[in-house]
Amino acid sequence: MTQPRPGGSSRTGRLPWRRVGYAEVRLLNGDVLVVEGALEEVEGKLSDAARSGQSRLAWFTERGVDAPVGVNPAHVATLKAAEISD
Numbered sequence: 001m002t003q004p005r006p007g008g009s010s011r012t013g014r015l016p017w018r019r020v021g022y023a024e025v026r027l028l029n030g031d032v033l034v035v036e037g038a039l040e041e042v043e044g045k046l047s048d049a050a051r052s053g054q055s056r057l058a059w060f061t062e063r064g065v066d067a068p069v070g071v072n073p074a075h076v077a078t079l080k081a082a083e084i085s086d
């Protein structure tokens with residue numbers, strides 16, 4: 001967990017009371033993405049995308065990149081909570 005800076009923000013620029021969880025999404029090809037969101041939230045987005053149609057992506061913010069990444073739920077092999085130390 002990051003330490004708050006003077007003025008109320010952390011090193012990441014997030015507010016100290018907004019703790020962000022991360023999840024590790026491992027794809028069938030072996031690639032691993034660490035995305036923002038609690039495990040249940042990430043699972044929910046993947047499930048929603050899977051039910052919405054074959055070509056639907058679940059959108060996340062990748063850790064360290066702060067850019068959106070779309071994940072095809074059919075390509076996910078495993079999902080687990082990521083252990084992050086900032």
